[in-house]
Amino acid sequence: MRRILCGLGALAAVGALAAPALAATPRVAICHATGSTTNPYVLISPAAPGIVRAHLDHQEDRDVVPPFTFRGTTWSQNWDAAGGDLYDARCEGAAPGGPGGGGDGGGGGETPGF
Structure with a gap:
């Protein structure tokens, strides 16, 4: 029983440390291109680094990303x-x-290193 309580305490401590880091990563709602003719877009909210790394070049640049x-x-x-x-x-x-989508493509040059 003691081992279980110690394990649970350790998990709680790790969770408490990780929660602020996860909460600090901004999420942005975007229209994600699916490639489907019947449902071409879905609304998703990926983390900002994922948008910069992957979504700005996704599906022939068709994702719709509001300024962030x-x-x-x-x-x-x-x-x-x-x-x-x-x-x-x-x-x-x-x-x-x-x-091929439209708009300005946005961004500020090269993708920053993460």
């Missing part, structure tokens, strides 16, 4: 009138700007 700042750089993708309308519709609707 991460590590001093402001990022966005396809954030024009059509992308904003899709985002406002909770990512339900037609693809903005045709097959």
Whole structure:
């Protein structure tokens, strides 16, 4: 019984230390391109580093990403009138700007190292 209590105490301590780090990573709601003709976008909220690393180059740059700042750089993708309308519709609707998307691509240059 003592071993179990010690193990639970250790898990609680690790969880308490990890929780602030997880909470500090900003999440951003984006319209994630699926590649499906019947459901081309879904609303997801990945962590900011995941957006910078993967979503800005995803599905031929079709993800719709509202402007957000991460590590001093402001990022966005396809954030024009059509992308904003899709985002406002909770990512339900037609693809903005045709097959390759539209908008400015955003970002501030090279992907920062993580």
